[in-house]
Amino acid sequence: MARTLKFNVFRYNPMDEKSVPHMDTFVLPEIPSMTLFIALNQIREEQDPSLQFDFCCRAGICGACGMLINGRPGLGCKTKTKDLPDEITLLPLPVFKLVGDLSVDTGTWFREMYAKVESWIHTDTVFDPTAEEERMDNSIAEEIYELERCVECGCCVAGCGTARMRKDFMGAVALNRVARFLIDPRDQRSEADYYDIIGTDEGIFGCMGLLGCEDVCPKELPLQDQLGFLRRKMGLAAIKRFLPFGKK
Amino acid sequence: MQTFYTDVLSIGAGLAGERVAIEAAGAGFDAICLSIVPARRSHSSAAQGGMQAALGNSAMGEGDTPDVHFNDTVKGSDWGCDQEVARIFCDNAPIAMRQMAHWGVPWNRVVGGKGFYYKGGERFEKFEKPENEGLITARNFGGTAKWRTCYTSDGTGHTVLYTMDNRAAKMGVQVHDKVEVISLIQDGKRCMGAVARCLKTGELRVYLAKATLVAAGGFGRIYRESTNAVICDGGAHAAVLDTGVVPLGNMEAVQFHPTGIVPTYILVTEGCRGDGGTLLDVNQERFMNIYEPEKAELASRDVVSRWMMHHIREGKGVKSPYGEHLWLDIRHLGEQHIRGKLREVDDICQNFLGIDPVKDLIPVKPVQHYSMGGVRTNKDGAAYGLEGLFAAGEAACWDMHGFNRLGGNSLAETVVAGMVVGGKVVEYLQGAEAQFKTSVIEDQVAKDRNRIQRLIDCADGGEDAFKVRAAMQDALQDGVHIFRSHNDLEQAVFQLQEVHERAKKIGLKSNGKGANPELALALKMAGQVKLALCVAYGALKRTESRGSHAREDFPERNDRDWLNRTLATWKNEDDDLPTLNYEDATPSFEIPPGDRGYGGGTIIPMDNPPAGKED
Ligand SMILES: Cc1cc2nc3c(=O)[nH]c(=O)nc-3n(C[C@H](O)[C@H](O)[C@H](O)COP(=O)(O)OP(=O)(O)OC[C@H]3O[C@@H](n4cnc5c(N)ncnc54)[C@H](O)[C@@H]3O)c2cc1C
Ligand code: SF4
Ligand code: SF4
Ligand code: FES
Helix, strand or coil: CCEEEEEEEECCCCCCCCCEEEEEEEEEECCCCEHHHHHHHHHHHHHCCCCCCCCCCCCCCCCCCCCECCEEECCCCEEEHHHCEEEEEEEECCCEEECCCCCEEHHHHHHHHHHHHHCCCCCCCCCCCCCCCCCHHHHHHHHHHHHHHHCCCCHHHHHCCHHHCCCCCCCCHHHHHHHHHHCCCCCCCCCHHHHHHHHCCCCCCCCCCCHHHHHHHHCCCCCHHHHHHHHHHHHHHHHHHHHHCCCC | EEEEEEEEEECCCCCHHHHHHHCCCCCCCEEEEECCCHHHHHHHHHHCCCCEECCCCHHHHHHCCHHHHHHHHHHCCCCCCCHHHHHHHHHHHHHHHHHHEEEEECCCCCEEEEEEEEECEEEEEECCHHHCCEEECCEECCCCCCCEEEEECCCHHHHHHHHHHHHHHHHHCCECCCCCEEEEECCEEEEEEEEEEECCCCCEEEEEEEEECCCCCCCCHCCCCCCCCCCCCHHHHHHHHHCCCCCEEECCEEEEEEEEECCCCCCCCCCHHHHCCCECCCCCCHHHHCCCCCCHHHCCCCCCCCCCHHHHHHHHHHHHCCCCEEEEECCHHHHHHHHHHHHHHHHHHHHHHHCCCCCCCCEEEEEEEEECCCCCCCCEECCCCCCCCEECCHHEEEECCCCCCCHHHHHHHHHHHHHHHHHHHHHHHHHHCCCCHHHHHHHHHHHHHHHHHHHHHCCCCCCCHHHHHHHHHHHHHCCCEEECCCHHHHHHHHHHHHHHHHHHHHHHCCCCCCCCCHHHHHHHHHHHHHHHHHHHHHHHHHHCCEEEEEEEEEECEEEEHCCCEEEEEECCCCCCCCEEEEEECCCCCCCCCCCCCCCCCCEEEECCCCCCCCC
16 A cells, blocks of 8 residues: 655745744655655656755665654655654754755854864875876775765764764864874874874764764764774873873 | 855866865965855765776786777767866876875775676676786776776775865865855956855855866756756856856766666665676666667767667666656675675665665666766866866866766866866966955855845745746756757747746745855846756757767767857846857867777768877
């Protein structure tokens, strides 16, 4: 039997002085292989053309469509309605600034994050267009790729208790990013350099280890492992730093 | 209203836009990239397969050189490309790839020793030279003589774009995301920047720049079934067409990719076939090896797509509620390979089809995928018609792809063109003075404000923007697809002219306040229909078959009359058709027109074939 779905959607347009935050209800007949991408577009095209939400690749690749789906952060395009009850509540991701309805500003948050962790290779070597590429072990390349699969959807940040309480907390996604550069042989930063970036409550010491982040990551990144890895590394870096004979 | 000044304004923060911006920033100029979405969500990130560069490090790529790459590219283009540009591209691709490695891309690397690979469902052995261990490796892609496609598992676009964006951040390139360009500021001679709408607040902004770059990607979303992201809608192309003086090149050259999954048309990468996947019909029998004994599944995309449609027409398609399709079989590649090197494919199958590609067949059919056409530029990336306007990447018709681009040649184009055109933009900036005419800026802003107000007031009518879009998509989908013919094309042009009239009468149903999505669509709708008309009308006039442009009523490739590029301009706002002109496909020949070696078909030769070195 085809179901009738009821969508409770958060509505607020901060640019409209008449708008107040509230929930709107939309009703749709479910169709086979319906996703939230299909449903929300149908609502916009047929019922309310002002409804704001973000989708881009619609294929679970770009991370644009993070939202709270029945209370849990997830990607709208990847979520099939058949896996949900017939009443579906959609809210924008917390932590990020609201643009309107389900749309939030992840771009600004992530740009600030990568400014903080200086998310690029730090090296003195100058690129030589005539030379052969520097060699790398394929297994290391694959390890780096594992951590680089993050799509910056913001789900882990939205699912993190610390991030909700502390605006300046970098979140698992930033720590994962640091781990990515830490294992990259091309990056010449020392452990002490990384310690300066994340050896604070904004970084590794703010994390309470409750792992809301890993549970909701749609790319199934090993965030837990990275948090543990960095804790150990940073613990050592801290010790070395306070010992006069410790090297950088 | 906010006004921003910069040296380079890039409309687009994908690979091409950011690469140009990085070049400018490296030379000490200010650069701003605009993007509808955060830079890293640009469609470049969706590319899974890889990018071509003749490094020749892997066993199956041994002996590869830019010359071989050049040969493949020109054949791939069906001799429709600019050979000077293809040469620049092939020579620079290896440098660009190594530079990306230096900047941080975790390319897959050569692992020395014995290994296995699949071709046409069969397993073969290969031996990687131990002395090449650790160099950038390559995988197989369609239409190439050697394994040349550099990759990072199946997240190539993702890792390359993330690395590029990291580099852009390091170099101080600014990215203004959730900002959409709605028109160019120009006086018919010189481009001075763009008017944009902030998609956070809905406010208009003015960007003034010495050099403006269009790097807005493809416009596939004018079709109903497309692999493209929903933002690949041609809004920036429409702004270019609206200048009335800048032509778009070869808009009828639209690529259909053989393996869009049915029914959502999400792409599964050509890497599936490159890594040994096969296409099967309703009887679960292979058929590409019958039509193309030599290349089989790995002929160029236009050829494979055509044979697939042909096979479906022969009654060998699989019936489904979403129309007929064929199967892609990767089961024999094994669980380890599929869950590792083809993980995104695995994810897509599990999430969007509810099937397991390790055990199940994947339903696929050819769908719109790539826009060979775009803003026509010269070999330096400078647009025709306006000084200070440049274009690069998929948005441009730089024209190394001609009438069909090879898999892996587009991502590579974005970084190579970014590097080359970036250099030319820097040269331009070094000689350029800022010349902003206040009256021109004010006029353009007033015009855009007026457009917005009329849409909100329903001053021209109450047509529904979404319905107009659907009508446009249907017209193209039905009339300008893989196989084309006079009657269908004429019908499509006629329908689109009607849709164009409707697009002029759009009125908003909502209040248009803030980042209103209905307004965003309404603002570009008429422009999108004009693009669709460039595609349909260009296809109607081109009475030959070349690359992706296959006319059933003119099956020959006609080098005598059509070895040229279509230039479409929208001269007057009131016109209901583009003005078409033609220019030679290439200023000089390194390889004179000949047989591609796959795809069959007859050729009407040139009257005076050029002298050149034969391969
Ligand atoms: C699913 C898929 C898989 C692919 N796989 C491969 C592959 O394996 N190998 C390969 O070589 N090629 C592949 N391609 C093609 C390739 O990915 C693209 O051609 C290439 O990435 C385009 O890059 P770009 O920089 O030109 O544009 P994009 O990366 O598309 O970036 C366009 C930018 O312009 C911005 N923009 C657009 N309009 C406006 C506007 N009006 N105002 C402001 N900003 C605007 C967007 O926000 C974005 O930032 C694939 C394409 C698809 C669709
Ligand atoms: S483990 Fe740390 S980063 Fe992850 S959700 Fe908990 S507090 Fe946040
Ligand atoms: S780590 Fe996972 S949840 Fe967090 S932003 Fe990246 S992909 Fe999203
Ligand atoms: S739209 Fe790209 S991940 Fe959902």
